[in-house]
Amino acid sequence: MTTDKKPATEKHVFAFGRTNFIVLTIGMAIVILGMMLMYGKGSTETHFDPNIFSAMRIKVAPAVLLFGLYYHYLWYYSST
Numbered sequence: 001m002t003t004d005k006k007p008a009t010e011k012h013v014f015a016f017g018r019t020n021f022i023v024l025t026i027g028m029a030i031v032i033l034g035m036m037l038m039y040g041k042g043s044t045e046t047h048f049d050p051n052i053f054s055a056m057r058i059k060v061a062p063a064v065l066l067f068g069l070y071y072h073y074l075w076y077y078s079s080t
Contacts, residue, residue, distance in 0.1 A: 023072050030068030037061035 016024075038061040043049045051057070 023075050027068050027071040030071055031065055032068075034061050034063075034065035034068055037064060 038057050040051060040057065041049055043052055
């Protein structure tokens with residue numbers, strides 16, 4: 001009876017290296033932070049909340065999101 005077991009010395013080879021996973025995780029954390037900055041209570045038909053037009057939601061949060069999206073791109077081209 002034959003068994004097709006892999007040798008114990010064989011390692012898994014991933015498509016990305018450890019550094020790429022770290023950079024990806026940091027980029028995702030920055031994007032999540034930007035989404036959290038945009039989150040807040042909205043206005044209803046009976047109550048107007050002026051915080052929907054705050055600088056945090058309109059200017060800072062989108063900038064943080066864009067930085068998170070381009071983080072890996074900037075890291076990659078600055079290291080080559």
